[in-house]
Amino acid sequence: MFEHIEMYLGDPILSLMERYLQDEREEKVNLSIGLYYDQDGQVPMLETVRQAKEIVHSKVEQKALYLPMSGSPAYCEQVQQLIFPMFSELEHGKNRIATIQTLGGSGALKVGADFLKRWFPQASVRVSDPTWENHITLFEGAGFPVYKYPYLNAQNGDVHIEGMLSNLDSLPPQTVVLLHPCCHNPTGADLTPVQWDAVIAILQRRQLIPFLDMAYYGLGQGLMEDLYVVKALFDSGIRFLLSTSFSKIFSLYGERVGALSVVCTNPDEASRVLGQLKATVRRNYSSPPMHGALLVQTVLGDAQLRVQWLGELTSMRQRMRAMREKLYQLILEGGGAAARYAFLLNQQGMFSYTNFSARQVDELRREFGIYLIASGRMCIAGLNDGNVQRVADAMLAVEQVYDLELV
Helix, strand or coil: CCCEEEEEEECCCHHHHHHHHHHCCCCCCECCCCCCCCCCCCCCCCCHHHHHHHHHHHCCHHHHHCCCCCCCHHHHHHHHHCCCCCHHCCHHHHHHHEEEEHHHHHHHHHEEEEEEHHCCCCCCEEECCCCCHEEEEEHHHHHCEEEEEEEEEEECCCCCCCHHHHHCCCCCCCEEEECCCCCCCCCCCCCCHHHHHHHHEEEHHCEEHHHEEECCCCCCCCHHHCCCHHHHHHHHHCEEEEEEEECCCCCCCCCCEEEEEEEEECCCHHHHHHHHHHHHHHHHHHHHHHHHHHHHHHHHHHHHHHHHHHHHHHHHHHHHHHHHHHHHHHHHCCCCCCCCCCHHHHCCCEECCCCCCCHHHHHHHHHHCCCCCCCCCCEHHHCCCCCCHHHHHHHHHHHHHHCCCCC
C-alpha cells in the first residue's frame, strides 16, 4: 500500500551536518547548523542552567504530571516578563497577551500557522527573500500559499528596505507577514529602528497580520535593543504573533523550549485566543514537555540567576562579535577587499550571508573541510581562535579561484 510514497530527500541543513560528522579531516570547520559554540568549539552548558538543574532535580514530585495544554503557567509568566518589558510601564498590558509554552520555536510557528489557517483560511503568507527554509515548509504545511517580499540587498549585504516597504504596501488586508525582529536568519542583516517604524506604519495601514519569529534575541545588540520592534508593535496597538525560543540563548537545544505569544487588543480577545491556541495544541501534541521549561523558569524567576544568565548571554554575543572582527581583519590582511567583506561587521547575530555561490561553498567543503550551507550562510558561532585563520585563507582562496557569483 505504500509503493506510491516518494523518498524524502532530507533537510538540507541537517543532512549537511551528517556529512560533516562523517568527514574524517581533523581540521574541518562546521559553520553550517545554527548552534552556539564556545571558544573551544563545544556547545556549552550555561552555568546558570547547571545550577537550575540542581534545583529542579530536587523537585521530583513535579516530574510525574502532564503539563496543561498551554504549558507551565510559571514559565509563561516568565516568558511574558522577559519579552514584554513594557509591563513596568503598562501594568494591565499582560492581560491582553495570550502566551503558551511550545516545542521550541518551530513548535510555536507550527501552532501559530495552524491557528491562523483555522481563523483566516483565505489569507496568504509573505516571508523575506531569503528566509529560514523551514518557514516556508511550516506555513505551506498548514495549507497557506507562501510568497516572498524583497529583503536582502545582495550588493552590500544590508536590507533592501525600499523594495520591502513597496511590497508590503501592496498586500491585501489580513495577509500574514513573517518578520525577524533581530539577528535575521539567514542573512544577519537587520532593520534599524527608523526602518521598523516605517514597516509598522504599513502593517497598521494595510491591516496586515505580523508574525514575528525571534529565536536569537540578545545575540544582536543586546536583549533590550533586540526587542525594539516587539515594544513598538505592542505600543502601536496592532495585533501580532510572536514565536520565541530558548534553544540558542539558553543553549537548550534538545529540550525544545519555546513559546508562542499573541498580542490582542483587550483581555476578552486574549482569553478567546488562548482557548483556541490550547485547542490547536491538543490537535498536535496535547501538551509540552516539562524539564526544559522548569530550567528556564527557574533561572528567570531567581533574581541572582537571571542576572548571571544575562552576563552569560552578553559573553556569547561579545564572543561572536569579536570573531566577526577578527575574521574581517584577517581577510583584509590576506588581500581581501574591505567593501566585499564589510558585511561581517554590518550584519549581526549568529549568521552572515557570504554571497558565495553554491559552487564556491562546495569548494570550501571539498578542498578545505569548511562547511557552509548551499545558500552561502555562515554560522559565526562556529569560529574560534583556532580556526579563524584557516577560514579566512580558505574564503580568499575560493574567491580567487572562482569569479564571485552573487546569489
